[in-house]
Amino acid sequence: MEAPDSSMTPQTKARTIEQALRKRGVRWTNQRQAIIEALVGTDRHLTAEELLAEAREVDPSVSAPTVYRTLHLLVEASLVSKRVFQGDSACYEVLLGKGHHHHLIDVENGNIIEFTDEALDALLDKFAAQHGYRIACHKVELFAVPIDKKDTSS
């Protein structure tokens, strides 16, 4: 697997994903093409439902089961991450071209800010090692409120 490049265009990402899946013996269909295009065409976290709607604008024949089946393949192949925030539907996001990152969720507006940090990652790796584990994947979610009005920061 080549190093992710944050300047990858959507087209490049789509092609990379297509090739990665083909390499795994997966057949390439119009529906999958539409789903991938919808997926790389946004920088937000999409629910399966939102993705279905987007994909249908490319190819109206796409159905929900196909979206879910394709998402499974993508998650399996580590091309897409699945996240379950709170009690809502799962959200999916393309991993290509962005290093793994963490989430700061604005609990007032529902905004999601992404950030990365090597020190944090190193710290997490250390804990895993101390317990005899190696991290396969990690997830950090900070539920936070904006500091602006009457609040005194800590």
Next chain:
Amino acid sequence: MEAPDSSMTPQTKARTIEQALRKRGVRWTNQRQAIIEALVGTDRHLTAEELLAEAREVDPSVSAPTVYRTLHLLVEASLVSKRVFQGDSACYEVLLGKGHHHHLIDVENGNIIEFTDEALDALLDKFAAQHGYRIACHKVELFAVPIDKKDTSS
């Protein structure tokens, strides 16, 4: 690493929770008592289903809707945390008497190890502050594989 207030007995926790809910104008019933007892009687993360089973050993009349309704109250009151791991059912855990902690999930056995660390917390607070936020609640989940095992996954 020791939790700050880990000396609370289950009985004390149960009483504290009862009083906190009563203060919010909630009525105290046998079913809720049973649910709370089941909840404080374990140190593991319970699903609603598991909690229902445990609670029924105290009071067989407890039903699933009551478990969910009570869990909502508890989460609202910040007495219990709800977590949704991967695609599974939500897990609930009493917050009383344990500092917030993080999770290391053994992806092979499904084991969950908890750990706490001030340096990590400080780092997270720093990030939030840099973005103009204050953390209300944070969640760190490490999906990891045991090191001592031959690992052939990609």
Next chain:
DNA sequence: CTTACTGCAAATCATTTGCATCCCT
């Protein structure tokens, strides 16, 4: 040609809700 992929409809599964009744306060 072969068989993976698709849409549809029906099946799951956890969680929620309507409702008549019950029982804390």
Next chain:
DNA sequence: AGGGATGCAAATGATTTGCAGTAAG
């Protein structure tokens, strides 16, 4: 008493699966 709380059963909503037809390789 009175209104919140309960159990039951049915509703929900996201995700999955069975199946017969379709299309990728």
